[in-house]
Amino acid sequence: MSAHTLSTVITGSGRYIPSQVVSNDDFLQHVFYDVSGKQLPNDNQVIIQKFKQITGIQERRYATQDMVASDMGFLAAQEAIKNAGIDPETLDYIIVAHNFGDVKAVHRRVDMMPPLASRIKHKLQIANPYTVAYDLPFGCPGWLQGMIQAHYYLQSGDAKRILVIGTETLSRVVDAHDRDSMIYSDGAGAVVLEARSLEDKFGVLQHLTVSDTLTQTFWLHSSPSYNPAVPQEDLFIKMDGRKIYEYALKTVPQLIKDCLDKAQLPLSAIKKVLIHQANEKMDEAMLERLFKLYGEENIPADIMPMTISTLGNNSVATLPVLYDMVARGELAGHALNSGDAVVFASVGAGMNANVVVYRIP
Incomplete structure (x- = not known):
């Protein structure tokens, strides 16, 4: 009989993609400036065409006015939990990667207290105090770093089941006068990771x-x-x-x-x-x-x-x-x-x- 190995595996995943579609044409009326504060000389049609050529972006999604990052993270988490077929009360950790917290559409101020992980745990109505919820700001690699942290917990035996979420509303922190603003978008994704004893390394x-x-x-x-x-x-x-x-x-x-x-x-x-x-x-x-x-x-x-x-x-x-x-x-x-x-x-x-x-x- 072959020896079993402890593996960190994804057992469920989910996402939330905002419904608001913003096409490149929506930027035609913008007035773009360079870093020195001078208006860009090129016509917007030319700027946008070059942008699409370089980035491949034709459209992006923005969160609707009533939603913030923790709302989207919650919806992605719900999907992942459902996909994994687990009781959320059995989660040992909830790790939420983001960089700007809950930025509301009205005032665009960064709001990170309480942590987004606490807000999402609250929305999920998890009562278990041993479901530890915390945030991880680490730039764009934050969600993957959350996966790595979860892997350490699961391999150490400290945890058996972890929810890792990445959620962001970059549309709320972009400068409408910077052509780079066209790159950014909003959305959320989540996975459930579990420690499984398997015959091979997965x-x-x-x-x-x-x-x-x-x-x-x-x-x-x-x-x-x-x-x-x-x-x-x-x-x-x-x-x-x-x-x-x-x-x-x-x-x-x-x-x-x-x-x-x-x-x-x-x-x-x-x-x-x-x-x-x-x-x-x-x-x-x-x-x-x-x-x-x-x-x-x-x-x-x-x-x-x-x-x-x-x-x-x-x-x-x-x-x-x-x-x-x-x-x-x-x-x-x-x-x-x-x-x-x-x-x-x-x-x-x-x-x-x-x-x-x-x-x-």
């Missing part, structure tokens, strides 16, 4: 995380509007796109390779690369760089499922939403089968980047 096989802060810390930051007429005490999400692109290209493919080496898996074993959806061209470039590290030219057409063209970049929600869509067979041309090895990868504010190698049970 679930989380290996993980790696890096935090680079010497020169990279403020490549994503909060700053006033580029429009000098907007009150300068108000802060909005800002980024140095070129530096982030170069960092992602240099860091993420190597991190994936290092993690695969740690897991003792060849690149050929990977059936899917689920990557944080921030910029289509950047994601494609990272995948190409990964294959080049192995001296491989031929990239399987179906290895990297994408949602960015219609959902935009909703930060911590992109990975769990992507996983849920593929796991449910709701993304055309993509499926997950038992035994498949999958890579999760993300990069974002910090600068932080992380990778998880996962085998489907």
